[in-house]
Amino acid sequence: MAIEIEWLSGRGVAAPKGFRVGAARAGIKTQGLDVALLLADEGATCAAVFTTSQVKAAPVLVSAEHLSAGHARAVVVNAGNANCCTGEAGKQNARRMCELAAQKIGLTAPEVLVCSTGIIGHPLPMDKIENALAALELNASDEEAARAFMTTDLVPKFIAARAEIGGQTVTVGGQCKGVGMIGPNMAPLSVPHATMLAFLTTDARVEAPRLQALLERAVARSFNSVTVDGDMSTNDTAILLASGASQVEISDDNEGQFLDLLGAVCRELAKKIARDGEGATRLVQIEVAGTATEADARTIALSIANSPLVKTAIFGRDPNWGRIAMAAGKAGVAFDAAKLSFSLGEVPLFENGEPLPFDLATAERQLANENVFIRLQLGEGDADWTAWTCDFSYEYVKINAEYHT
Amino acid sequence: MAIEIEWLSGRGVAAPKGFRVGAARAGIKTQGLDVALLLADEGATCAAVFTTSQVKAAPVLVSAEHLSAGHARAVVVNAGNANCCTGEAGKQNARRMCELAAQKIGLTAPEVLVCSTGIIGHPLPMDKIENALAALELNASDEEAARAFMTTDLVPKFIAARAEIGGQTVTVGGQCKGVGMIGPNMAPLSVPHATMLAFLTTDARVEAPRLQALLERAVARSFNSVTVDGDMSTNDTAILLASGASQVEISDDNEGQFLDLLGAVCRELAKKIARDGEGATRLVQIEVAGTATEADARTIALSIANSPLVKTAIFGRDPNWGRIAMAAGKAGVAFDAAKLSFSLGEVPLFENGEPLPFDLATAERQLANENVFIRLQLGEGDADWTAWTCDFSYEYVKINAEYHT
Numbered sequence: 001m002a003i004e005i006e007w008l009s010g011r012g013v014a015a016p017k018g019f020r021v022g023a024a025r026a027g028i029k030t031q032g033l034d035v036a037l038l039l040a041d042e043g044a045t046c047a048a049v050f051t052t053s054q055v056k057a058a059p060v061l062v063s064a065e066h067l068s069a070g071h072a073r074a075v076v077v078n079a080g081n082a083n084c085c086t087g088e089a090g091k092q093n094a095r096r097m098c099e100l101a102a103q104k105i106g107l108t109a110p111e112v113l114v115c116s117t118g119i120i121g122h123p124l125p126m127d128k129i130e131n132a133l134a135a136l137e138l139n140a141s142d143e144e145a146a147r148a149f150m151t152t153d154l155v156p157k158f159i160a161a162r163a164e165i166g167g168q169t170v171t172v173g174g175q176c177k178g179v180g181m182i183g184p185n186m187a188p189l190s191v192p193h194a195t196m197l198a199f200l201t202t203d204a205r206v207e208a209p210r211l212q213a214l215l216e217r218a219v220a221r222s223f224n225s226v227t228v229d230g231d232m233s234t235n236d237t238a239i240l241l242a243s244g245a246s247q248v249e250i251s252d253d254n255e256g257q258f259l260d261l262l263g264a265v266c267r268e269l270a271k272k273i274a275r276d277g278e279g280a281t282r283l284v285q286i287e288v289a290g291t292a293t294e295a296d297a298r299t300i301a302l303s304i305a306n307s308p309l310v311k312t313a314i315f316g317r318d319p320n321w322g323r324i325a326m327a328a329g330k331a332g333v334a335f336d337a338a339k340l341s342f343s344l345g346e347v348p349l350f351e352n353g354e355p356l357p358f359d360l361a362t363a364e365r366q367l368a369n370e371n372v373f374i375r376l377q378l379g380e381g382d383a384d385w386t387a388w389t390c391d392f393s394y395e396y397v398k399i400n401a402e403y404h405t
Numbered sequence: 406m407a408i409e410i411e412w413l414s415g416r417g418v419a420a421p422k423g424f425r426v427g428a429a430r431a432g433i434k435t436q437g438l439d440v441a442l443l444l445a446d447e448g449a450t451c452a453a454v455f456t457t458s459q460v461k462a463a464p465v466l467v468s469a470e471h472l473s474a475g476h477a478r479a480v481v482v483n484a485g486n487a488n489c490c491t492g493e494a495g496k497q498n499a500r501r502m503c504e505l506a507a508q509k510i511g512l513t514a515p516e517v518l519v520c521s522t523g524i525i526g527h528p529l530p531m532d533k534i535e536n537a538l539a540a541l542e543l544n545a546s547d548e549e550a551a552r553a554f555m556t557t558d559l560v561p562k563f564i565a566a567r568a569e570i571g572g573q574t575v576t577v578g579g580q581c582k583g584v585g586m587i588g589p590n591m592a593p594l595s596v597p598h599a600t601m602l603a604f605l606t607t608d609a610r611v612e613a614p615r616l617q618a619l620l621e622r623a624v625a626r627s628f629n630s631v632t633v634d635g636d637m638s639t640n641d642t643a644i645l646l647a648s649g650a651s652q653v654e655i656s657d658d659n660e661g662q663f664l665d666l667l668g669a670v671c672r673e674l675a676k677k678i679a680r681d682g683e684g685a686t687r688l689v690q691i692e693v694a695g696t697a698t699e700a701d702a703r704t705i706a707l708s709i710a711n712s713p714l715v716k717t718a719i720f721g722r723d724p725n726w727g728r729i730a731m732a733a734g735k736a737g738v739a740f741d742a743a744k745l746s747f748s749l750g751e752v753p754l755f756e757n758g759e760p761l762p763f764d765l766a767t768a769e770r771q772l773a774n775e776n777v778f779i780r781l782q783l784g785e786g787d788a789d790w791t792a793w794t795c796d797f798s799y800e801y802v803k804i805n806a807e808y809h810t
Contacts, residue, residue, distance in 0.1 A: 053731070053734035053735050054733070054734040054736070054738065054739060054740050054742055055730045055731065055742045055745070056734070056742065084727065084730070085727055085730050085755060085760055087758055087759035087760065088759075119725075119727060120725075120726075120727020120728070120730060120731065121726060121730075121760045180714065181714055181728075181731060183735070229712075229713040229714060230711075230712075230713070231712050231713060231728075231731060231732065231735065232731070232734075232735035233731060233735075234727075234730065234731050234734055306635075307634075307635075307636050308634040308635070308636060308713070308801070308805070309585065309634060309636045309805055312801070312802055312805035312806045313805065315806045316805070320524075320525075321525075321526060322487070322489065322524060322525020322526045322639075323525070323586075323636075325460045325489070325490050325525060325526075325639065326458070326460065326586060326636060326637070326638060326639050327636065328459070328460060329458035329459040329460030329461070329637075329639055330458050330459075330636065330637035330638075331459070333459065335459050337460045337461065340460070350490060350526075354492035355490055355491065355492065355526045392802060392806075393802060393806075394799050394802050396713070396717070397717055397720065397797065397798060397799050397801075397802060400714055400721070401717045401718070401720045401721030401723070401797075401798075402721055
């Protein structure tokens, strides 16, 4: 039974009951808010997934430790510095950030998870963070909280929605950041610069193991299916806190409905990342259907989503569909090219291994839309997957070539 | 025992004895030569590897068929059209190209392999190819042959070298093309737009199974280790013809020396591809050492070589070394980040998991050189691998966004 989702305009992580959030300027970034603190009421549960990179930033290692301790209900974050490749001193600084945040709000350090995003390889300016946390108050708006962890993001990305579950209202909020070094593949506890960070909140009551399982399922079809440059970060982290303040208990009976709500919030946040991708002029949605497994469909969808040739063609509004076939073919998934079909928006281009005649102007119009859709049918099974990306423009090169160490 | 290699200035595929080559203009490209034919003397042996893409162009399928027939000694190629995603008609056209070439030189069609490169999804203009082959004569220069299969290449890429093997001279020649859609991973007989094509020739006498094994080994550490955009093509093909005209028989005893010579030619050609990569301003060599397996080292080297963030940083001459750590970490190869060390040219940046102090101006100078070197030590074993790429510039976007269907 599909649930009816009501989007809450202008709201984010503090929309669900039982959350408070603070934001401050530490002066790590050249301007703007760059430290935030999110706190859930006592009794909250927590779940998280982290980058699967072999080079994991210090805050990822410390957060994974604290998560496994089992009582986390706060998150502290800074932007402007990733605290990655900073050796043992980096780990001490990440622990110290948790301690400072814990002191501020009357928790113990293991109750706090920590995230950092920004440049790799520089020591965290702990004095600035200490001062900012001392001055911070838990009265920020959802938008301020979302702004406080931005790096090269052009817009703050936050959202909230609610739905009736068993006759009672459950709310889910979220915020995320990241527009470059975006190709997340996060997994549980696999102890994990512009980096993907997502903070999710809900006032449902969910036991920690169930919360973890639901987060993993929601992340798979959202954040782990978005890419800007395929460059998986050392710091990617998604954290879900459940305050329980709505008194709605999530059980086997209603977890499907809750997952619909959580999944919708995560999906919209993931699309915001792709749309705000460095240099992006268009959001591109790639739907792959008819594979033997979901993993196959995801692999093909991300191969297309990461192809520089596909992405530059979209930027140039060129329906050069051979690049779609190329990117599907190189994915490393076995399929019969004679059963491959695909379309660009409303225009079928290729059917069962044969090219179709099409009107060039109509195809070009599909690429001029704000949202571009590429749909493939492999004819090998019933599984499907959707990925999101953006086009690849001069501006991406400018942002990343002129950003200086 | 290392052999002494003598490079033959200005020579290419016809440098070894027993080869003739012709080039002609069919009018498929807007200008220049676009059809070529390479013929080895009677008794020659042939080996080839093809793209591992699931979407294989018609000429790849037909060439693999002809190779397995066992008597190929000629190659016909056209530029300007990939004959890919062209359905059954495409396969008939590829066969027809072999027949036309075979008639011209008095062979049977299965003695001819065929390659095409250019735009995907358009029918081959067979009348133009037929006229060009009718007019073609086997008297082209090595440079003309190399020019005749260029697409977006700025320069023709060809080379030849000789060495003494058992007191007699063996010569190897080669030409290649491709500057975009470059991320080859070719394999034997796994039947395979700007596309990587390489034609290699030698006057050594090598039995076909040995020739195939040697080609595979040479390709692994050369063409299969070069990338421009990671976009493996539908048409990638490398073909090696051995005329036997030098009378030097390659056996178990001297195949190591022959492989040194063949490998050197393939490696120099692969570097030419990276240096001429679309929009490239620098050649980047990535050396990964200290992994448990060669496959691990290759995976990490190519992960760095394909990273948009690494490549844009090099274009911007920014020693933003965190991106090297990121790209190594995301490769999917398990390693202990606490044992990772790496350097940029002559400047050590990271040692055993800890950042090193370095002089920014000195590091920037490493990136201003024509050839940029990135060297990693994983500390996990004794295997190593080298990959080549180029930087990622505005010009890459321009070439691929403004190239129109």
